[in-house]
Amino acid sequence: MSSTLLSDQPGFTPMIALLVGMLTYTRETTLEAVQGWTPDELDLIPDGHANSAGMLLAHMAAVERIYQLISDGHPDPDSALEAHHWPGLNLGEQGRVEIRGRPLRH
Helix, strand or coil: CCCCCCCCCCCCCCCHHHHHHHHHHHHHHHHHHCCCCCCHHHHCCCCCCCCHHHHHHHHHHHHHHHHHHHHHCCCHHHHCCCCCHHHHHCCCCHHHHHHCCCCCCC
């Protein structure tokens, strides 16, 4: 587990270091929670209508990417978002179809 959650980090202001620490902690604990899951486990949709864990992980990655583009001041973040992120951003039926069979490292 990261020891940088509430500590100063070289190259960052104190507030940005705190944000980086929280984001790092979120990533580490999320990956730890699903470590060793198979693609079938990541694809499981509990009630048949919700989102799978794999879909939610893809959603987190897509949202992070779109916010990176926005934060960097990209003039049109939607057009810059890579095609492989759209199913994770939209979820729903597109996510159920396209976000399946992927290993965790994907």
